[in-house]
Amino acid sequence: MSEKIPVIDFAPFREGDTVARSALAAEIYRACHEIGFMYLKHPGIDSDLIARTMMHSRAFFNLPLTEKNKLAWSDEPSNRGYVGVGRERLDESKPGDLKEAYNIGFESGSTQLKNQPSLSCNRWLEGDDRFRDTMLDFFSACNETAKVICEALAIAINLPEAFFVNNHNQQDNTLRLLHYPPIKQTPESGQLRAGEHSDYGSFTLLFQDAVGGLEVRNTRGEWIEAPFIPETVLVNTGDLMERWTNHVFCSTKHRVRIPQDQRAKQSRYAIAFFCHPNHDTEISCLKTCHSKERPSLYPPITAGDYLLSRLKATY
Ligand SMILES: O=C(O)CCC(=O)C(=O)O
Numbered sequence: 678m679s680e681k682i683p684v685i686d687f688a689p690f691r692e693g694d695t696v697a698r699s700a701l702a703a704e705i706y707r708a709c710h711e712i713g714f715m716y717l718k719h720p721g722i723d724s725d726l727i728a729r730t731m732m733h734s735r736a737f738f739n740l741p742l743t744e745k746n747k748l749a750w751s752d753e754p755s756n757r758g759y760v761g762v763g764r765e766r767l768d769e770s771k772p773g774d775l776k777e778a779y780n781i782g783f784e785s786g787s788t789q790l791k792n793q794p795s796l797s798c799n800r801w802l803e804g805d806d807r808f809r810d811t812m813l814d815f816f817s818a819c820n821e822t823a824k825v826i827c828e829a830l831a832i833a834i835n836l837p838e839a840f841f842v843n844n845h846n847q848q849d850n851t852l853r854l855l856h857y858p859p860i861k862q863t864p865e866s867g868q869l870r871a872g873e874h875s876d877y878g879s880f881t882l883l884f885q886d887a888v889g890g891l892e893v894r895n896t897r898g899e900w901i902e903a904p905f906i907p908e909t910v911l912v913n914t915g916d917l918m919e920r921w922t923n924h925v926f927c928s929t930k931h932r933v934r935i936p937q938d939q940r941a942k943q944s945r946y947a948i949a950f951f952c953h954p955n956h957d958t959e960i961s962c963l964k965t966c967h968s969k970e971r972p973s974l975y976p977p978i979t980a981g982d983y984l985l986s987r988l989k990a991t992y
């Protein structure tokens with residue numbers, strides 16, 4: 678595994694011809710195969726929209742707990758709403774994470790999503806349309822970028838360009854605001870801002886502030902930093918993508934440490950967009966990812982069942 682997470686300029690893929698797109702897909706292949714993490718420069722998401730979403734995130738987490746708890750996360754199938762500090766354990770063997778979060782998914786309006794009864798409604802702050810509109814604009818911008826990443830990943834492993842796009846077209850994705858509050862008391866033994874974990878779905882887009890603390894584990898078991906790099910989005914391939922591609926793309930463990938300096942007393946903010954396959958997509962080893970020498974490692978499973986089982990283990 679390389680020691681540094683590569684920074685890849687994504688503009689030639691979004692704007693270029695077939696030759697430019699293949700060259701970029703080859704770079705993306707290397708990153709997803711060797712480290713499972715990459716920074717994409719020019720991801721096609723407006724920086725003002727990112728800044729606006731961050732601003733709304735800060736205001737949201739500043740609300741009194743009683744207000745945030747009115748939107749409390751209630752169940753795994755919906756996976757929407759507010760999650761209080763210590764509620765989630767990304768590392769199941771450790772104390773709860775020192776973070777709070779707020780999730781939204783595809784806005785289904787008054788109509789209910791297929792396979793997901795009334796549970797699948799987003800939980801909004803009453804009377805705050807600007808918060809709602811910004812979150813939905815950001816969800817939609819991430820979804821557009823995710824589509825182009827889906828094309829790159831398909832080309833990278835010699836599948837038809839639309840393969841992943843078609844298997845992600847129901848927008849079963851989760852947009853999550855994250856706040857890691859200032860550390861005021863000595864944490865419990867082994868407690869982190871976010872425990873060691875890998876992400877569950879296809880891939881994640883991560884936007885972080887400059888406070889730092891995110892680390893990625895390399896193949897030698899060493900933790901390397903994944904710092905904030907302006908004008909980029911950090912992208913990592915998740916467990917379902919690893920399973921689908923028979924480990925051609927890897928899902929790498931990462932965590933958010935408590936800084937050892939003054940920054941522990943600062944809030945840290947991040948936004949994650951978890952891109953998931955359609956709930957009813959069957960995740961079985963892709964035809965270009967197995968051979969006699971590389972037999973398939975997992976039985977098929979539907980994406981929805983898999984994600985539900987992972988969420989049940991962390992709450
Ligand atoms: O806050 C971060 O930088 C990373 C969060 C993360 O890895 C996650 O929520 O899955």
Ligand SMILES: [Fe+2]
Binds near residue numbers: 875876931
């Ligand atoms: Fe993660």
